[in-house]
Amino acid sequence: MQFQGQILKMTSYNDQPIQYYLNLSGDLIHMNELLGREISIKHTGYQCVNCALDKTIYRMGFCKSCFFESPYASDTIIRPELSTAHLGIGERDLDVEKQIQLQPHTVYLAYTGDVKVGVTRNSQIPTRWIDQGATFALPIARTENRYEAGMIEVALKEHLADKTNWRKMLQDDFEDEVDLADFQKKIKEYFPEDFQKFYSEGENMWKFDYPFSKPEKVTSFTLDKNPEFTGKLVGIKGQYLAFDGGNFMNVRGHEGYVIEMKILN
Ligand SMILES: [Zn+2]
Structure with a gap:
């Protein structure tokens, strides 16, 4: 079997476990079915x-x-x-920026090996969390636009991480149960005063189940350094494909790359 095309980030479907589809020029390849198979990827x-x-x-x-x-x-x-679209001020293209910014956003806590704070458009829930490889996620504020969510995030990231430590996320050796609700109560006091009204307590905590098990080690490769790669697919987490021997490829980091992919056996 052979495929070729432009890589976009993997499409996911939140099931147990999460189902992943590699998007090659719009063709969706169901990656869970390829677990255990030898795959070659060539950058063209x-x-x-x-x-x-x-x-x-x-x-x-x-x-x-x-x-x-x-x-x-x-x-x-x-x-x-x-964000400035709520003030009617554009940065590059006000119409596009209005579409992106002037819609409901959520501030959340996610657990990816550390507790982090982040912002997402509501339409990206739960995709955003799956893309990060979060084990748990909890909405903590609901806002009307991107600016409000961003202001809350800025205040909270003084006290919390805001970036995913991908190595830690992939090492997968963290606690089974993290009480994000308890965390939320502790950081409530750091909400900026004008934005307290967006605070939202008691929301459902999301839990995600990846087709993935703890690897013996974690190394990542890029198609820049390694334009032809062959390996056995052993797991998927976040936007990472895990190959045997602890080799990881960040699919999202290769958006726009054109590849040939073969399923060898
Ligand atoms: Zn271009």
Whole structure:
């Protein structure tokens, strides 16, 4: 079996365990079915997620010029607190920024080996948490737009991590049960005063079950360093494919790469 196309981040379906689909130019390949199989991946080119040209990918699937020009790669994607669409002020393209920013957002706690705080559009729940490889996630505030959620996140990340430590997440040797609700009560006092009204207690805690077991070690490879790779797929967590020998590939980190993929046996 052979596939080829542009990599986009894996699509997931929250089941027990989570079902993953590799997205190659829109073809969805059900990766859970390939667990235990030998797979080869060969990097053959690029296709920017914005302009579709065969230009070296700079970041987040964008070529360098698109990364610095597209409203889908603007600073507010990474730093929600910089959002200004609610004031009618645009950064790169006000219409697109209004669509992204002026919709309900959730501030959450997630456990990925550490407790971290994050922000997501409601429409990205629970995908956002699965992409991070979170074991647990708990909404702690519900806001009307991205700016409000970002302001809460900024205040809370003085006291909590806001980035996933991917190595720790993949090592998978952490507690089975983390009381995020208890954590939420402890950090309530750090909510900025004007944003207390968005605080939301008593929401359901999400728990995720990945097709994954603790690896003997964790090393990651990229197609830049290793343009042809062959290995046996042994697990999937977050946006990482786990191969035998503790080799990991971050699929999301390869958005915009064009590959050939073969299922060998
Ligand atoms: Zn481009």
